Amino acid sequence: MAPTISLLERAILKYTGLETVPEYRFHPTREWRFDFAVPAARVAIEVEGGIWNGGRHFREEGWRRDLEKYNEAAACGWLVIRTIPTELLKVQTLQLIVRAIRSRLQ
Numbered sequence: 001m002a003p004t005i006s007l008l009e010r011a012i013l014k015y016t017g018l019e020t021v022p023e024y025r026f027h028p029t030r031e032w033r034f035d036f037a038v039p040a041a042r043v044a045i046e047v048e049g050g051i052w053n054g055g056r057h058f059r060e061e062g063w064r065r066d067l068e069k070y071n072e073a074a075a076c077g078w079l080v081i082r083t084i085p086t087e088l089l090k091v092q093t094l095q096l097i098v099r100a101i102r103s104r105l106q
Contacts, residue, residue: 007089008036008045015098016041026078032069034080041104044073044080045097047088079104 009020024037034044
């Protein structure tokens with residue numbers, strides 16, 4: 001059976017011609033993963049869940065670990081776009097992602 005491709009992956013492929021990899025491990029020694037990554041442009045998309053119910057990302061320790069991850073990603077040359085689930089497939093978010101990918105390829 002062929003793997004399914006998400007609407008996000010489909011939109012990025014359509015507007016940039018580049019592959020999006022879900023659960024992409026970006027760091028050479030840490031187990032960190034991006035929710036989605038476009039490795040050819042070094043653009044990552046992180047979908048921050050649990051913002052309304054006090055999820056891990058918004059408690060102190062989770063926040064600190066995310067800061068470490070995102071800062072290390074920047075030091076490794078990645079541009080990280082953060083969003084929430086309800087915003088991920090909105091036109092404005094998709095336009096931002098496509099613009100970021102295109103700017104990294106210039």
